[in-house]
Amino acid sequence: MLRQQLNDSLKEAMRAKDTRALATIRLILAALKDRDIQARTEGQGDGVGEQEILEMLQKMVRQRRDAIELYAKGQRQDLVQREEEEIAVIERFLPKPLDETESEQAVSAAIDELEASTIKDMGRVMALLKERFPGRMDFARASQQVKSRLG
CATH class of the missing domain: 1.10.10.410 (Arc Repressor Mutant, subunit A)
Known part of the structure; x- marks a missing residue:
């Protein structure tokens, strides 16, 4: 289900010419493909499941939040904005977090x-x-x- 949602969003981003969403979704799909390959070499037939995809997306958000801190300290507002935009794209695929x-x-x-x-x-x-x-x-x-x- 999540894989299909990612692929559909990729097509929508292409149609809308949304370059930030397109680049971010391609990044997600590339990371997912890497994990699928790794899972297959470890003997897990179909690749990673929904839970592993969600964990991967959460990790990507955490990495971007860490990068935002560093960019803010370095006064690189352009990079902070890019990371925030990527977080917004990634969070579209995550369920509503618990408060x-x-x-x-x-x-x-x-x-x-x-x-x-x-x-x-x-x-x-x-x-x-x-x-x-x-x-x-x-x-x-x-x-x-x-x-x-x-x-």
Whole structure:
């Protein structure tokens, strides 16, 4: 489904002559193709699934946010703007993220459900969150929340 959405968006960007969207979607598709090839060489027949695609897109957004910080420090507003435009294109393919309150509630629910009580349970809690909220949760922030609750 997500692959089809990416391909359809590529065609729309071509028709609309939207160069930023076109370049960004091509970048996404190239990264996806690389991951598919890697998955096939590792013996995973069809390539990567929806969850891996969502994780890849989240990683691309994080990389751009990091780059924005560096460009802002270097006073390169033109590059900051380009990265922000790319983030906007990538986020079109991600589900609506959980806000801070929803994230905290999800962490609490996972901890309660697994009856987690020590930091040793953190891996199980994070695995459950990743399974339930792929592409919707900032797992770095969720990890900090779990650590503070269990630690």
